[in-house]
Structure formats: C-alpha cells, structure tokens
Amino acid sequence: MSFIFKAFLSGADGVFVGGCRLGECHYLTHGNYVALNTVILARRILEYLGLSPQRVRIEFMGSSDGLIFARVVDEFIATVERLGPLGEGEGVAPDAVRERLQRLLRLVPYIKIAIRDKLTTRVEDPQRADELITLDDVERLFKRLFAYRIDADKCKGCGVCAGRCPVNAISGERKKPHKIDEQECILCGTCFDVCKFDAIQRVAVEPLLPVRSP
Numbered sequence: 001m002s003f004i005f006k007a008f009l010s011g012a013d014g015v016f017v018g019g020c021r022l023g024e025c026h027y028l029t030h031g032n033y034v035a036l037n038t039v040i041l042a043r044r045i046l047e048y049l050g051l052s053p054q055r056v057r058i059e060f061m062g063s064s065d066g067l068i069f070a071r072v073v074d075e076f077i078a079t080v081e082r083l084g085p086l087g088e089g090e091g092v093a094p095d096a097v098r099e100r101l102q103r104l105l106r107l108v109p110y111i112k113i114a115i116r117d118k119l120t121t122r123v124e125d126p127q128r129a130d131e132l133i134t135l136d137d138v139e140r141l142f143k144r145l146f147a148y149r150i151d152a153d154k155c156k157g158c159g160v161c162a163g164r165c166p167v168n169a170i171s172g173e174r175k176k177p178h179k180i181d182e183q184e185c186i187l188c189g190t191c192f193d194v195c196k197f198d199a200i201q202r203v204a205v206e207p208l209l210p211v212r213s214p
C-alpha cells in the first residue's frame with residue numbers, strides 16, 4: 001500500500017496496478033487477491049482524504065493480453081487526464097495533499113495490522129471485493145487512533161520494549177524510565193504486549209488525518 005501513496009507523494013496523478021488473473025498466480029500466496037483488496041482500501045482512503053478513488057486502478061491479465069493492456073491503460077490515462085492534477089481536480093490545495101499523504105504513510109503499518117482480516121480475504125469476484133472494504137471501515141480506522149506512552153513511574157528500564165520495537169522508536173538508559181518517540185512509532189503494539197510491568201499505556205489521541213467531511 002505504501003508504494004501507491006509514495007507514488008502520489010512523488011507527483012503521480014494516477015496509479016495503475018497490474019496483476020496475473022485471479023486464480024492464476026504461480027505462488028502459493030496468491031498475492032493478487034491481496035493486491036486487489038489493497039487497491040480497494042487505497043481507493044477508500046483516497047476518498048476519505050477528499051481525493052478521487054478513480055486515481056487508482058487494478059486490472060488482471062495474462063502475458064498474451066497486450067491489446068487488452070493497451071486499451072485498459074488508454075482508458076486509465078483518459079480518466080486521470082479528466083481528473084486533472086492530484087488535488088487540483090478535487091479542490092484540495094497541494095500543501096494539504098502532501099501533508100495528508102505524509103501522515104498517511106506513517107500510518108500504513110498500523111492500517112495493515114488493523115484491517116488485516118479484510119486485506120487477506122480471498123474474494124473471487126472483483127465487484128464483490130469492492131464491497132469488502134467500505135468508507136466506514138476507513139473512517140473507523142482513523143477515528144479510533146491512539147498512541148502508546150510509557151508510564152515513567154512503572155517503567156523499570158529493562159529495555160525489552162526497546163529491543164523489540166521494529167522502528168527503534170523507544171529509547172532510554174538501562175534501569176531508567178524509557179520513552180517512546182511518537183513521531184517514529186508505527187502503532188504496531190509490540191511494546192504494549194511485551195512489557196511485563198504494565199508500564200505501557202494506550203491512550204486516545206486526536207486523529208492524525210482530517211475526519212471525512214459530511
């Protein structure tokens with residue numbers, strides 16, 4: 001998912017994702033089903049951010065489908081040209097678009113964990129998959145945001161949480177209270193799970209992204 005939003009942040013006005021036909025993946029993982037759900041989630045997120053979901057498209061085809069590929073890409077280019085530059089076409093200022101995308105990229109690991117069940121659901125029909133992840137799902141994700149904080153009175157400075165944090169967001173000296181850098185934290189919850197002293201709390205915070213306008 002971060003590839004899609006990084007592309008927008010790098011100046012793309014549209015992102016096209018191509019994959020092998022559903023059911024024809026050569027790998028046991030059948031990643032094209034996850035790709036489909038990921039694109040649907042990305043579309044819902046764009047919508048939530050006030051940007052057109054039509055800016056992301058996924059299509060499945062085989063290596064001999066050159067003509068289909070050309071037609072689909074032509075269609076997609078026409079759609080993106082009609083939409084105009086990202087943000088401009090939707091009336092969202094470029095700075096606001098950039099800020100929203102940057103905030104969103106920080107949340108990708110959290111989003112993937114929070115909505116993992118839906119992302120990995122295998123739906124054969126792309127139309128049905130489109131209904132799998134709704135705008136309400138996305139709104140719930142961003143509304144219930146929280147942060148992890150360390151209670152200095154309870155922390156023993158054992159360092160276990162710092163050792164397990166995947167992004168090195170926790171620092172502190174041995175036997176002294178540790179601290180979480182909330183700008184770096186990706187909300188994976190590992191520290192919360194591993195602290196044996198109940199020193200890490202989950203506290204509600206303001207949404208990092210603007211709440212969807214009515």
Ligand code: SF4
Nearest residue numbers: 155156158159161195
């Ligand atoms: S695991 Fe708990 S006690 Fe140990 S450093 Fe982290 S917050 Fe402190």
Ligand code: SF4
Nearest residue numbers: 165185186188189191
């Ligand atoms: S939740 Fe804890 S372990 Fe996970 S990224 Fe944040 S500080 Fe690190």
